[in-house]
Amino acid sequence: MSPFEFSRVALLCLLTFLSPLLLADEDDTRRLLNKIDRTVNERERAHLPAVDPAEKDASLITIEGQTYNVQNTLADLGPAIYVALNLQQWAKVRQFIERYRQLPGHEAALIHMAQGLLARHERDYRTAIDELRQALALQPGFLRAQLELARTLFEDNQSAEARALFDAVAASGIPEAVAPVLESYQAALRERRRWHGTLAVGVGYNSNINQGNGMTTRTEVCFFFECFAYTRKMPTPIESSSLVYDLAAERRFQLDGNHHLLLRGLSYGNYYDKHSEEAPETWYEENTSVLYAGYNYLSALNDVSLTPLFENYYSDHHTKYQASGLRGEWKHSLTRRLQLNVQAQHKHFRFQGEQREYFDDFDARMLGSSLSYLLDGQTMVYGGATYTRRTQDQDSASNREYMANLGIYHLFDVGVNLNLTALYRTTRYDEPDYFLGGLRKDKQQIYIANLGMPRFALGGVVPNLYIKYTDNRSSIDWAYSYRQTEAALKFEKSF
Template sequence: MLKKTVWLCLVAVSWPALAQDDDTQQRLWQNTRQMDRAQEREVWEKDAEAQAAMRGEETAPQDTGAALYEAVNHSDWPAARRLLAEYEQQADHDQDVALLARASLARADGKWKESKRHYETLLERQPDFTRGRLDLARLLYEGHLNREATSQFVQIARTEDLPESVRENVQSFQTALSKRDSWRGSAQVGAVWNSNINHSPGTGKEWCHRLSDEDDECSSVLQADPVESGVGARYEGTAVRRWQISGHHGVTARGIAYGTVYRNRKERGSHTANVSAGYQFENHRDSFTLAPVFEWNNSGGKTEQLGYGVRGEWERSGSNWLWNTELEWTRLNYVERFNHLDGHMVTANNTLTYLPRHDVMLHVGLDYQRRTAESDVFAYRQTSARVGAVKIFPQGFSSAFNATFRRRTHDGYEAFFQNRRRDNEQIYTLSLTADRWKVAGLKPVLNLKHRRVNGNIGLNSYKQNEIGLALQKTF
């Protein structure tokens, strides 16, 4: 029987690369959220230090009212509840002290609206009560009412004879509010080496196709391309901004762009841009976003795919944790030679971030993805689990480790291999950042990455290592 040799076709080569984009996007958005969370935590840590400095200047309480005031200052809520009940029984009790205690207790109980109402009543009675105004400003900041919080902090900053610790604390909040109302994100450009830019299972590997089990000879043989390594340049960038419209309602926009260009391997280069803008609700505990999304992909210097869709995102935050759920539906439209890949993508990503202390951040995630295509060979279901950690060292260095484990099952039956494709994928990344070597706002970052795909069809199995050195700018 005639024996034919068939080389790896372009479609088979392109498909794995396109399927990996979600890994880069997810990592970049995760980094952006973690950066925002770290900045917010830094503000509250400075606030706690300022509060501690003020408490150091206090004297021993002389009566129930003074004891109640001190309990509030020390966040001793059980004592504050008991003392407030006793204090309000006194005929000559100070209503303003009671209001301050009620507002503080409501905030401690998570009753944000009730706390805000008590503070506003207190300031209507005592407009010059700086302590009450500072507490209200902090509460408004916590509730993401940026415009209202800014107004309160400006009034406090104008107060004469303001203690230096309070003035520094006010400036810290004002700086944080300015950042909130500006574009936030990062940009990174550098060199990269990749051990397997064409995702080849290995030189010399081949697969035999027989027309029937009784045939001794192959009707055709599929040979893997030689493994190609490459050196080139890589860039990554993210940007996010929110505009407050009224109260907790606003508009948010976010964009991401990343790509790689290899020296003497133009056909292996790729570029992706993803933008989204829409409605956002945000308060002291929850954030909800609903927005259209648009994506563009380029491969080998040519546009390969245009996508559009809608995404919804919900976030809930606690004192030292953050839960994020993101749902996205996208319509994928490819150029004519790849129109067999046209279809829809539904993605659900869930991430829990935990901050056990100020210099450590941990996260875990569970994801699901459903991909349809004109050719069911390229349609699949994918489940993923993620774990990661960020550590900041006092010497001016930081590290971030992420691991992703995926199981991908394709719908269609591949006639050549007489099987349905199933892949198990592992991705490990390690980033080392040297903040102490920052020059002109640019800091060096060393990126290491290992990817391993084990498939029931050998053609789709490969190993890949990357080493990158870049300069990063955060804003």
């Protein structure tokens, strides 16, 4: 083999190894999953009244607003319990219940209802539902207990039984002031039975669609005691405008009580108008589609899902890989403002077509957790950490990834919202690859800003400005270091 021929072979092997191993952007997948959750919650809350008249207005009880000394009699304590419940004076509710239950002739159903509402206030939904059921068992025509049980079941996501109780209350003849509240809950229940999600389409710009850095290096390759020098020139960054889009949708089908079948689908991508001048047959358009289908337990405090998944990644006019696996997630409401989220996922990647000639199938296992805290009705902060382990046949291609993120979401009074996120990722490979230059370690910083503008919505379509900056620094800098800026103006419709 001549030096010239060997140089060509070495360079071909190098370019083959470095040809982009394009994988779906897990950050975008995570972002769309979070968007689905936020959309579902916002659309359901939009149907509920901001203030329930039965909670605050004591005039719904025949007390006439008078302040009086509550005597230790059935005639005084019974109405006093109702007033304390309506005004949410929970300490007084406890005091009045203890006094009331000592009196002969007390209504046991009223005690059970009051204890149920106390338990609901303390976020003990199992006890609350049990107490309210006992109240109705003792007094089947107890309309207030029936309404409160329906509300508690609604909050605990036991929708079928809640819907039946709300319908029964509506048919029994209720006070006029309560009718709008009842209609709001019925509308929210109808909303739960629908598909929910978002569809966004827009125009974008990417400063580096091929993740190139344009670096030029000179190196030597030795073969059978002969060394040949050649110049290595990496592709220069290609900037391009693009058509961008994303779709996220989910639906829950209630099986029984808190048990559901969960279906989720994501699809997102870019269509660029530029491609490589050095390799005109290479196109950088991409699409990622993921389908989740499995079991979901949903209550007032817990959201647990276990869903098999299937992922398809399409780029350069053909499917690059397909992946299947299992995702588990647990969301737990620690307090009314603080939520914990734990995720675990396993995926097996299978490369398709000509990709199989260059890349081996591999497995990726992910474990992560995050916290979100609601500072007030308009501001939420969140953050978390994720560990991902990828294993391949070659130790030099296997790696461990550590990612941390921190963000804030704020809704401004002028009718716009801003979501800022910073991600820091470190990837460490198991063994050196001496052909590339040693042990690879990458450090990546990503900053994302998304400005939503509901104030300028037209026909329910909301403009969104999205900006993402990525800085990837690698110990093998000539091959893997790059910078990239992405910007897009999207028009989003929620459904």
